[in-house]
Amino acid sequence: MQRNVWLMAISVIAALILTNNTVYYFLTKKTLEDGHKQEMLRLAKQIELSVEQTRKGAEFYEQQIGRELRTASIAAQYALDPDIEKVTSDQLQELSEKLDIAHISLLKRTEDDIVLYQSSDPTQLGASTKAWKPWHEIFQQLFKQEAVSSNWLGQQMTNFWSGPFESSSTEKKKIYKWGYYYDGTTNYIIDPYVDFKSSQETYMQIAGVERLLMDLVDKDESLLEIAVFNPRTFPDGIQSTDREGEPKEHVVQRSLLFGTYGIKSGIDVSSVQQAYHTNGIVTNTDKVDGRHIYKMFIPVSMSERDRSAVDEYGNPLNNYVLSIISDYGIIQEKLNKQFLNLGLIISLLTLASLAIAIIAMRYVKQFRDKAVAVTQETYAEEINSLFHSIRAQRHDFINHVQTIHSLAELNKHKELVAYTKELTGEIKVMNDIINIGNPAIAALIRSKISQAEGHRINFQCRFNGLRLQGMGGTTLDINRILGNLIDNAFDEVLKYDEEQRNVLLIGNQTDQILEFMITNECHRAKAQVAKPLFEAGYSTKQNQHQGLGLAIVKGIVDRYKGEVNVIAEGQNQLTFIIRLPL
Structure with missing residues (x-):
């Protein structure tokens, strides 16, 4: 039985430790995840601000290129004949070299089209613009000297319009920025343009968004990839066909505006759309190529219209989605490292706790065995004392009878009454003790009676209806209560003269309650x-007690959900009342 108790105790301790570790693990994991998310949000805000500032810088730089194209157009107008038939490709080639631009083309209006009639680039000669939307519409407005009203964002100045960098319809893999000028003094539109590589790309490599995002990824080990998506065209962008019928992606309608997009997963499209339409941050975790990653999609409002990004219809793009991909494995590494350290600490503490528990349990067992042994020894002594008193009473019975007989023969009536009264009281007290029904409690009372006789204390006991047989472990607690209360009463009355040393103990039992009352001078x-009186350490006996007796009584009564009261009977009597529910 004892072994089972030990096994049960160890099992409970192990289960508690396991539960504690599991709860701590998941709480720590959630804390790290929340911390990582907050860190990513702060980083995303910094990236958002940096991207916007850098993008505006690039936008301003592109506007400067547009102004240079208008200046080049005006210079070309003065250098060329106003009649397109008198302008040659060689002249345009020479002029483009002098103006330090890629090429110059001249657009001529025909009955039903606007064509590239002359150009320093031979690949463009004769190209129709009828299918170029919305450029063909813009060319018509320029020829009519009307304000350009297209939805496409562009740079508009007097007699001039310039669009964003865009893929060439005549040259594969070429990206240009074109300018278009017409003031009515010529019969053609002057179209100077510059190559992206020779103009904008250098700036972007030095101070552009691409450079910024690349530096951020390189400097932060947890960042894997940063991308800026066009949510209206993601993931395929908008494509058309060139003159050879091959597909060509429109730069301003590309799905990836900035950054890199190499770590792809199946939920990217839905995440981008969710972030865009709900204008809320979307986060998720995934595994790509065996790597555990954390993705965050953040909608960003564009404070100004950007001519370099439009939707599928060519309308201004007001929002884009910033994607930040971080290494989720870093969280797991931190968690594992922290949990390893914690596990070591917990293991040491667990071993120490088990050792302390084992020592404490052994100490408790020894203390309990000692207490049981002392109780049994006291019990045996008091039972022996009780039976010795009974035997002595029976032994003295003949003497009492002889004394009564002699007093009767001598007609000593008063002395006979006094003698039998005293003898009856002693027998009644002894019978009351026997009628308690619990040998251990009866033995305690008999022991206290003997102690009272030795100190000349008038100790009286009255018990009504006590049926305390078979109370088991409760007997020990009742003896502790009675023993401490009686000792406390004896200690108090010993302060006074012999005629004032009065102590009365009354015990009553009903079907619901067990009650003891002890009254002393x-x-x-x-x-x-x-x-x-019931506080541990408080005592009215100077240098004699530790003030634990009444505190022990109060603790036992509380454990049994009973009550203890103390009342003053007049000026010179104190009564303690103990009630225990049955």
């Missing part, structure tokens, strides 16, 4: 009631 009883 106590001068200034009302003042004693106001004192903290």
